[in-house]
Amino acid sequence: MFQAVLEKPKTIVFREVAVPEPGKDEVLIKVSRIGICGSDIHVYHGKHKYATLPVVQGHEGSGTIAKVGAGVTNFTVGEQVTIRPQLFCGECIMCQKGRNNLCLDYKVIGVLGSTIGMASEYFLIKASLVHKLPKGMTLDQGAMVEPAAVAVHSVKLGAAPAGNNTLVVGAGPIGNLVAQAAKALGAGKVVLVDISQQRLELAKQCGIDVCVNSKDRNLADIIEEQFGSNGADVIIDCAGAVPLMEQMVQAARRGTNIVLTGNYYDKVPVELGLVQRREINLVGVMNYVAEDYEDTIRFIASGAIKLELLMSKYFDIKEYSEAYQYIDENMAQVMKVLLKVGD
Ligand SMILES: [Zn+2]
Ligand SMILES: [Zn+2]
Numbered sequence: 001m002f003q004a005v006l007e008k009p010k011t012i013v014f015r016e017v018a019v020p021e022p023g024k025d026e027v028l029i030k031v032s033r034i035g036i037c038g039s040d041i042h043v044y045h046g047k048h049k050y051a052t053l054p055v056v057q058g059h060e061g062s063g064t065i066a067k068v069g070a071g072v073t074n075f076t077v078g079e080q081v082t083i084r085p086q087l088f089c090g091e092c093i094m095c096q097k098g099r100n101n102l103c104l105d106y107k108v109i110g111v112l113g114s115t116i117g118m119a120s121e122y123f124l125i126k127a128s129l130v131h132k133l134p135k136g137m138t139l140d141q142g143a144m145v146e147p148a149a150v151a152v153h154s155v156k157l158g159a160a161p162a163g164n165n166t167l168v169v170g171a172g173p174i175g176n177l178v179a180q181a182a183k184a185l186g187a188g189k190v191v192l193v194d195i196s197q198q199r200l201e202l203a204k205q206c207g208i209d210v211c212v213n214s215k216d217r218n219l220a221d222i223i224e225e226q227f228g229s230n231g232a233d234v235i236i237d238c239a240g241a242v243p244l245m246e247q248m249v250q251a252a253r254r255g256t257n258i259v260l261t262g263n264y265y266d267k268v269p270v271e272l273g274l275v276q277r278r279e280i281n282l283v284g285v286m287n288y289v290a291e292d293y294e295d296t297i298r299f300i301a302s303g304a305i306k307l308e309l310l311m312s313k314y315f316d317i318k319e320y321s322e323a324y325q326y327i328d329e330n331m332a333q334v335m336k337v338l339l340k341v342g343d
Contacts, residue, residue, distance in 0.1 A: 009046030022069030058118030062142030170239030
């Protein structure tokens with residue numbers, strides 16, 4: 001079978017390798033779709049702080065069960081599935097607390113060179129990291145469960161009880177999904193801000209209540225205009241833009257939760273005194289846990305989270321490099337590019 005390897009930055013090489021045999025508690029998946037996400041793009045350009053090359057990418061994917069190993073009783077050949085691309089020890093202090101995404105030996109499949117992602121014809125994985133797609137859900141949708149699960153996890157960490165005023169900063173794929181997930185999890189008014197009118201229009205079509213262009217505007221003003229003097233209960237940052245973080249802290253009310261879903265690679269100056277006096281909760285986000293996946297699949301199946309409008313373009317896996325080139329050239333507009341690997 002073929003396998004696509006990112007040998008060095010901007011260089012994808014296809015090689016022939018043997019189809020792996022599933023061992024105990026493993027399944028072999030015939031890969032259908034792979035999504036390319038922001039972190040893949042950073043890895044591709046050699047700019048991801050924690051990735052190592054060479055690596056077989058592909059951590060957002062779907063496919064069909066091709067073979068099951070000994071001891072696997074909950075999957076049968078032909079079932080459509082998605083994978084949860086996280087490796088954890090199952091024994092450390094954080095795994096014991098059920099927070100596998102914070103395992104002391106945590107790895108995301110397809111980002112670290114020591115792991116193998118889904119960019120190949122067949123893919124071998126532990127059955128415990130595989131989730132079934134319910135009837136009616138497409139393999140395209142299946143490939144987007146992973147980013148949507150990040151969104152669901154983010155909203156839960158922001159303590160998403162019913163009725164919360166929620167501000168989402170950044171209307172890229174994750175911000176869009178966070179805003180949708182906030183609605184799905186029962187938030188009150190959800191306001192999404194970005195400087196791209198195109199992304200805001202798309203979010204509107206996805207059913208987000210209020211989409212506001214924040215170009216030349218201050219987040220505090222937008223919060224006051226949209227939520228009145230009650231302010232925002234939760235601010236979810238999906239932009240990862242250094243100057244915006246200080247604005248978020250300034251714009252936070254007493255007791256606001258600020259959820260950090262966007263990636264920061266630089267140090268961010270913020271007025272910590274405000275965090276202290278206002279009891280602002282700054283919460284980090286790292287991926288998701290199994291339960292988030294199950295919730296996400298349910299939300300997608302019910303239509304509470306809509307993915308179709310986010311699927312910008314498809315490429316055949318053989319056009320892997322062209323797909324990245326397209327992303328580079330259309331960075332401002334592109335949402336999700338999917339690679340077609342098989343049917
Ligand atoms: Zn991703
Ligand atoms: Zn662990």
